[in-house]
Amino acid sequence: MPFPEAGKAVQIVDSHCHLDFPDFDGERDALINRAREAGVGRMVTICTKLRQEPDVRAIAEAHEGVFYAAGTHPMSVAEEPMVSVEDLVALAAHPKMVGIGETGLDYHYTAESAAAQQESLRIHIEAARKTGLPLIIHARDADDDMARILTEEHQAGAYSCVMHCFSSGAALAQAALDLDFYLSMSGIAAFPRSTELRDIFGSAPIERILVETDSPYLAPPPHRGRRNEPAFVTRTGAVGADLFGLSYEEFAAQTSANFDRLFTKATA
Structure with a gap:
């Protein structure tokens, strides 16, 4: 399997990480530098509770x-104030805020708040429409409800x-x-037993694929079971x-182009 050496010029994007999480306290500068040395030129760090937005924004700045x-993570909807479209639109004015969320549905851990999660999801969708x-x-x-809501809302406005x-x-x-949406590969796709998931990705158009770490979670082999970090997105990329x-270079270039097409505010 092709894999880039540290320091090579090939650039790849970690489209989803959580740099504000306490797992990275005391070494954020070092791990961002490690990512750059591995060829991870850009990262999107995700705020999951709006009260933490100032801290996440400061890292990006x-x-x-x-x-x-x-945005408000679905697992936090029940314990956080319901987000408003207006709040999200106001935050989106910042030049480094490039996406709305993460939002969605999680019935594995928090099925009891399904109704509130669905309300929150629709609010985030409206903010995505308004901000672009x-x-x-x-x-x-939550596959059935997720497909239904995403489709209903897209029919109401792209x-x-x-x-x-x-x-x-x-x-x-x-x-x-x-719906012309994108699928993002995390370290799960690199797990040996994820054959079915790799088949799903492999049958999708390459133009609709992104890569991410979701760090500090889901480290790909050979780091599985340890803390994940943005530099390891190269392993999932391989x-x-x-x-x-x-080749790794071709895949990195294609997924970076896909990222640019979707996250237009973060283009190089």
Whole structure:
């Protein structure tokens, strides 16, 4: 499997990470530098609770090539104030805020708040429409409702979207692709037993694929079970390159172009 050496000029994007999480306290500058040395030229750090937006924004402001997105994670909807379209639109005026979310549905851990999650999701979708920024979706054990809401809302008014850390079924993947949305590969796609998931990605158009770490979670082999970080997106990129029959350089270039097409405010 092709893999780049540290320091090579090939650039890849980590489209989803959580640099504000306490896992990285005391070494954010070092891990961002490690990512750059590995060829990760840009990162999007994700705010999952709006009260934490100032901290996430500050990280993006302090580092070239680091952008951010903001929203209320579905697992936090029940314990956080319901977000408003107006709040999200106001935050989106910042030049380094490049996406809306993450939002979505999670019935694995928080099914009891399904109704509130759906309300929050529709609010985020409206903010994505109004701002023109891409929606960032988290989906777990909610495929039917997710496909239905995304489709209903798209019929009511178009918006762009990425299914972050996609690990759902083929039907939801196809529903997303039918709406011209993007699927993002995380370290899960590099796990040895993720054959079915790799098949879903491999059957999608390469022009609709992004890569991410979702760090500090889901480190790909050989780092599995340890803390993930943006530099490790190159490992998932190597798996993606192999899956699509491309060199690492070709896959990195294609997914970076895909990122530019979706996250227009973060273009190089």
